[in-house]
Amino acid sequence: MIKVSTLLLSLVLTATVLAQPGPRHNLRFNQLAQRWDEAIPLGNGMLGALVWQKQGNLRLSFDRADLWDERKAMNLSLFNFSDVQRWVKNKTYDSAHLLGDKPYDAMPYPTKLPAAAMEFKISHLGKVVSNKLDIVTALNTVQFESGALFNCYIHATKDVGYFSFENIDEKNRPALLSY
Secondary structure: OOOHHHHHHHHHHHHHHHOOOOHHHOEEEOOOOOOHHHOEEEEOOOEEEEEEEEOOEEEEEEEEOOOEEOOOOOOHHHOOHHHHHHHHHOOOOHHHHHHHHHHHHHOOOOEEOOOEEEEEEOHHHOOEEEEEEEOOOOEEEEEEOOOOEEEEEEOOOOOOEEEEEEOOOHHHOOEEEEO
16 A cells, blocks of 8 residues: 555655656747847846847847936925825825826836847848747757857856857858947
């Protein structure tokens, strides 16, 4: 007879094994995203990168969580919680919405700032055959018709990352267009 503890241990171990990410969880596409908000996301909470295509070029958009324009859009000393209580009691809570929302319609801050971007001319590498984000290794690999590979990775715990092109020679090296 199987002991209950042995059965429970077996169930826990099975559930743990099945809960791990596998190849079926990878992101796979046959092209680069055409918009930044559909890009392959890489990052560790502080440092991030988006891999996508802008105007036919491979674009890497870099970001840091601590880059903010912190200018004040409104003077918070203009009201306090007593004002909010009064607006709720008088059913004039729209006053709070006007006071809180109006400045953000007129001023684009505070806001998150992008850190940097790099673009590479890739048209001579041919069509993108595969664009994959491996969930286990956090490596984005883009394969081109020519056999060229682009790899991008952000370290999980350090503020570093890397990108590389492979299977290229001097004549088909992607040109750095901007940074």
